[in-house]
Amino acid sequence: MVEIFRLPFMQYALLASALIGTLGAFLGVYIVLKRMVFFSAAVAQISTAGMALAFLLGFNPTLTGLIVTMLAVVLFALKPSGEKIPPDSLLGISYVGAFALGILFIAKAAQGAEELQHLLQGNILTITPEQIYLLGATFLAVGVIHLLFYKQFIFIAYDPAMAQTQGYHVTAWNLLLYFTLGLVISLGIKVSGVLLIFAFLVIPAVTGLLLARKMKHIFSIAILSSLASVVGGLYFSFRLDLPSGPTIVAVLLILLMISFFVKKKRDVFHG
Amino acid sequence: MNHPLIEFKDVTLAYGSKVVISGLNCPIQAGDFLGIVGPNGAGKTTILKAILGILKPRQGKIIKYNGERNQQHRLGYVPQRGQLDEIFPFTVGEVVMMGRYYQIGVLRRIRSLDRTKTLEALHHLGIAELKDVLYADLSGGQKQRTLIARALAAEPDILILDEPTEGLDLNSQLSIMELIKHFHDDHHLTVILVSHHLNVVANYVQRIALLDQGCFQIGTRDEILTEANLQQLYDVPIRIKKDNGQIVILSGVIHG
Numbered sequence: 237m238v239e240i241f242r243l244p245f246m247q248y249a250l251l252a253s254a255l256i257g258t259l260g261a262f263l264g265v266y267i268v269l270k271r272m273v274f275f276s277a278a279v280a281q282i283s284t285a286g287m288a289l290a291f292l293l294g295f296n297p298t299l300t301g302l303i304v305t306m307l308a309v310v311l312f313a314l315k316p317s318g319e320k321i322p323p324d325s326l327l328g329i330s331y332v333g334a335f336a337l338g339i340l341f342i343a344k345a346a347q348g349a350e351e352l353q354h355l356l357q358g359n360i361l362t363i364t365p366e367q368i369y370l371l372g373a374t375f376l377a378v379g380v381i382h383l384l385f386y387k388q389f390i391f392i393a394y395d396p397a398m399a400q401t402q403g404y405h406v407t408a409w410n411l412l413l414y415f416t417l418g419l420v421i422s423l424g425i426k427v428s429g430v431l432l433i434f435a436f437l438v439i440p441a442v443t444g445l446l447l448a449r450k451m452k453h454i455f456s457i458a459i460l461s462s463l464a465s466v467v468g469g470l471y472f473s474f475r476l477d478l479p480s481g482p483t484i485v486a487v488l489l490i491l492l493m494i495s496f497f498v499k500k501k502r503d504v505f506h507g
Numbered sequence: 508m509n510h511p512l513i514e515f516k517d518v519t520l521a522y523g524s525k526v527v528i529s530g531l532n533c534p535i536q537a538g539d540f541l542g543i544v545g546p547n548g549a550g551k552t553t554i555l556k557a558i559l560g561i562l563k564p565r566q567g568k569i570i571k572y573n574g575e576r577n578q579q580h581r582l583g584y585v586p587q588r589g590q591l592d593e594i595f596p597f598t599v600g601e602v603v604m605m606g607r608y609y610q611i612g613v614l615r616r617i618r619s620l621d622r623t624k625t626l627e628a629l630h631h632l633g634i635a636e637l638k639d640v641l642y643a644d645l646s647g648g649q650k651q652r653t654l655i656a657r658a659l660a661a662e663p664d665i666l667i668l669d670e671p672t673e674g675l676d677l678n679s680q681l682s683i684m685e686l687i688k689h690f691h692d693d694h695h696l697t698v699i700l701v702s703h704h705l706n707v708v709a710n711y712v713q714r715i716a717l718l719d720q721g722c723f724q725i726g727t728r729d730e731i732l733t734e735a736n737l738q739q740l741y742d743v744p745i746r747i748k749k750d751n752g753q754i755v756i757l758s759g760v761i762h763g
Contacts, residue, residue, distance in 0.1 A: 269595055320523070384614055391605050394595050401584040402609035402661065412582045449641070451596055 240474050248368060249360045249480065253432075253466040255371045256424045257484075259378055260365050260436025261444075262461035263417050265454050268441040270393050274324060276417065276437045278331040280309040280430050283422040285334040288341035292350050298370075298426050305418040314410045321458065358429025360470075360480050367427055374423055375504040378416045389413055390451065436462055438489040446495040461491045510570055512537050512580055512665060512697060513558060517568070518567035520553050526551045526565070533664075533698065533716065533725045534540045540691045542708040543701045545718030546741075551701040552587075554718070555669055559584060560697065583696075587670045593643035600638040601668050603628055603749030606660030616679060628656040632686070648679035653687065668700040672707050680704070684711050705737075709754045 240246055258462055268277050286304025308330065314324065333382035382389065384400035388409055392399045396406045442460035469484030476483075511534040517528040525716055527550040535541060535558075543551045557563035559582060576751060583606070606628065606686055607621040629635040632652040637645065642653060651671055659665055671687065672680040688711050691698045700709045708715070710733060716725040720742050732754065737745040746757045 237687075269592070271592070271594075360746070362539070387608055387611070388613065391608050394597070395586065395591060395605070397556075397561055397586055397590065398584050398605065399608075400561050401582045402665075404609070445594070445596075449596060450598070451601065 242407055245361055246470065246474065248363045248365065249470055250466065251425055252363045252368055252462055253360055253374045253470065253480075253484065255368075256420070256428055256433065256460050257436050257440075257462035257466045259375060259420045260424060261440035261458040262382065262435060262455055263378075263420055264437040264439075264441035265444060265458055266389065266413060267417070267437055268445060269454075273438055274327050274331070276421065277434060278327040278334070279305060279308055279312075279414075279418060280421050280425060281331050281338070281435075282432050283336040283418070283425050284430050285338035285341065286422070287355055287426065288338040288345065290349070291345040291347065298423065301426060302419065303420040304329040306415065308415040309418040310411065313407060313414050320393045338487075342422060355425065355481060356426070356428065356429055356431060357481050358427060358432055360428050360432070363427055371427065372482060378420060381412070385409075385412070386396055415432045429481050432484060435485040435488055436497055438491050439485070443488075443495045446492075446499045461488070461495070465491060481483055509533065510537050511570075512539075513572070514570045515557075516568045516570065517534040518557065518569060519552065519565040520557050521561075521564060521565040523582070527589075528718070529566070529712075530724060531567070531723055532551055535697070537664075537697055538695065540698045540711070540713040541700070541713035542714070543627075543699065543718065544703065544705050544708055549718040551718055552669055552701070554716075555699070555701050558582075558667060569614065577678060578588040580664040581661060583658030583661045583666045584627070584686075585651075585658045585666070585668040585671060587673060588647065588650050588654065589674075589713055590669075591642075591654075595642075597642050598632060598722070599642055599645070599649075600637050602642050602653055603656045603660050607659065608613075621646075623662050624662065631659060638682060647675050647680075648683065651679070651683055653677065655683075659690070663696065665697045665699065668701055671700060672702060672704055687711065697700045706756050708753075709756060716717040730752070 241250055254338035265468035267273055280407045283305040287301040288295040289295070289304070290300035312327070315326075321329075338355070342349070342355075345351055352479050353361075388404065390405060392406055392409045399409075401408050406460045421433055421437075424436070440462040441454070444454035446455050450453040465487040468487040470480055472478065472487070473480040513535040515531045515533050518531040520527050521533070531554070543554055545551050553562060557564060564630055571579060604617065604625045607617070607624055611617060611621055626635065629638055632655055633660065634649060634652050634656060636688065637649060637653075644652065645653065655668070655671070666687070668687065671683050675683065684707060687698060687700065690696045700708065700762065701710070712728065714725065715731040716723065717731055717740055722740065724736070724740070732747055734745050734747050737747070741758065743758050748757065749754045
């Protein structure tokens, strides 16, 4: 197993997947606990559409995807439609709209289907050192923000009304959380594709939720299951000649199923 | 003690185009024990949201007077239990500690003072032994005590409770109301509580605000709790009985 990870391209893939996997699993805990999985799906789709637009116009796809994602995040956080459009309907409209626009942009882009495939599935094996540096910087920035403001993020996620009465600016804090989420989603899609980033945002957090009995343990179990899936997924994809992203997702799902049975067994044992 | 803490001046509260209540005028005095009572959907929680600053008035003003040293009065908020998502695996101690977060401030760690205040609040509510139990595993009454402890950990000047007896059995309802009365009487807290249980609230509060279909009446218990007044408001026969100093309100078809 170790020999595979001596190959330079596998080392880059491992490092990049570990960085995205750790960030995705960590932020995913908020997504799952705040019951906003559809939010992350919509943001991921909007980010994809932004990159598709960049391919069409010849812009930098990472930067364009990031800008479009951040605009979407601001829109969702500020809710300019007020009570007239229910929040989940707004997310649904954004999701299908971005999906359709992404396909339309790619259809008219020079490389067409190849780019679409790349955005959907990604190819973590072709990652460059520059992309690793960018991911590393993002990892540091997002990590520092979340370490410093853990109390605030978790309190506002749990009880925004109480937080507001204590003087917290709930919208501003949510915006900061969504910004970090948008950053990770848009950079993650460019590197690993929408499938893998969405999987990292949902599956490890649910695994953590099934196994953990304390709040902080959800984060650690989510990150550990994500890292284990990265190592296992890359290994099996190399050995069995399978695409890396879907193989990592398959390992994530296996770990999720194991944790489900462990929880069932534990619940029976404890009555 | 008798100075206003909060004052509604010709306030209209609305969600989008739907006006819930208009022309609201009332002061809330220091040391008040005010019960806001009315049927579901009457706008009780809307008034609470306005006091908490979550909902801005469409018209008029809500004046919050500053306390000593010109600081804003601290609010201790006890939400309806159902508002909190039990998917979060917080222990009772962690939930109560949240009441201290604002005092701790941004970028600072939890201090020993915050741990002490959290423990004090747990002891006051008689739930110290539940500190490490998951909030989701508690009974309704224990959850309510936890949320009151969290509000008290914030060292509030005003305790605001939203339906504190909702979904509790009669014993738990009375013990929660006794507890709230204790904090009002012995710890000199101003208390505002919202409930649709007129019978439960009537025996504890000093003043009552009655709400129904945009109509708002506020006064002392004796002013508000008259048969004629309640009958007009609820449009059903009402009888008020006093037994050993306890008020019992009977509604519907009354025999005897």
